[in-house]
Amino acid sequence: DAGVTQSPTHLIKTRGQQVTLRCSPKSGHDTVSWYQQALGQGPQFIFQYYEEEERQRGNFPDRFSGHQFPNYSSELNVNALWLGDSALYLCASRGWGGTDTQYFGPGTRLTVL
Amino acid sequence: AQSVTQLDSQVPVFEEAPVELRCNYSSSVSVYLFWYVQYPNQGLQLLLKYLSGSTLVKGINGFEAEFNKSQTSFHLRKPSVHISDTAEYFCAVATGTASKLTFGTGTRLQVTL
Numbered sequence A: 001d002a003g004v005t006q007s008p009t010h011l012i013k014t015r016g017q018q019v020t021l022r023c024s025p026k027s028g029h030d031t032v033s034w035y036q037q038a039l040g041q042g043p044q045f046i047f048q049y050y051e052e053e054e055r056q057r058g059n060f061p062d063r064f065s066g067h068q069f070p071n072y073s074s075e076l077n078v079n080a081l082w083l084g085d086s087a088l089y090l091c092a093s094r095g096w097g098g099t100d101t102q103y104f105g106p107g108t109r110l111t112v113l
Numbered sequence B: 001a002q003s004v005t006q007l008d009s010q011v012p013v014f015e016e017a018p019v020e021l022r023c024n025y026s027s028s029v030s031v032y033l034f035w036y037v038q039y040p041n042q043g044l045q046l047l048l049k050y051l052s053g054s055t056l057v058k059g060i061n062g063f064e065a066e067f068n069k070s071q072t073s074f075h076l077r078k079p080s081v082h083i084s085d086t087a088e089y090f091c092a093v094a095t096g097t098a099s100k101l102t103f104g105t106g107t108r109l110q111v112t113l
Helices: none
Strands: A005-007 A010-013 A019-024 A031-037 A044-050 A053-057 A064-068 A074-078 A087-094 A108-112 B003-005 B010-014 B019-021 B024-026 B032-038 B044-050 B056-058 B064-068 B073-078 B087-094 B107-112
Touching: A005 A087, A010 A019, A019 A087, A019 A108, A031 A074, A044 A064, A074 A087, B003 B087, B010 B019, B019 B107, B024 B073, B032 B064, B032 B073, B044 B056, B044 B064, B044 B073, B073 B087
Parallel strands: A010 A108, B010 B107
Antiparallel strands: A005 A019, A019 A074, A031 A044, A031 A087, A044 A053, A064 A074, A087 A108, B003 B024, B019 B073, B032 B044, B032 B087, B056 B064, B064 B073, B087 B107
């Protein structure tokens, strides 16, 4: 059973560009959350998707947007990149409701030059 | 809003010695508490969680934590650490089973011979 997978593993972009990160949840999970982990910091919640809708959102600007597909996979899009967006982006999946544990993927390391 | 404070950014310890990693939280409502471990260049792995019931929670790899409501703490302990326990440890809180995780800034556990 594959766990949470993310692609790509690493990505280098320049300021002003746009980026799309992808996540496939663990089998049987229908809820996906995205977190940003800056160097030396704990992960910060960006948003959560369930039934193809954004259900919760953290304190991130509108430059950060997402999407969830019918197969529960998800994308994170960031527009107008700036240096401060450099971070490890983590995807986590779980089943909706109950006390299911959130399972994290290995992350995508984004570097903005 | 809830918050998590991890008082120690780094904890050096010798192999086979006991260790305690401290975590305090702040919340105006009941919380669920988690400890995650992050090995270099990897995502987060759940060590243990407190949802309800017994305040002493046992997790994987010999770790345990005790929920103390009066002191708003959830300290992580291991009676005898191994070199392989060297990693970053994150305490996290959630206010509902489907809600976002709020993480602390992490504690770097460095185990040496």
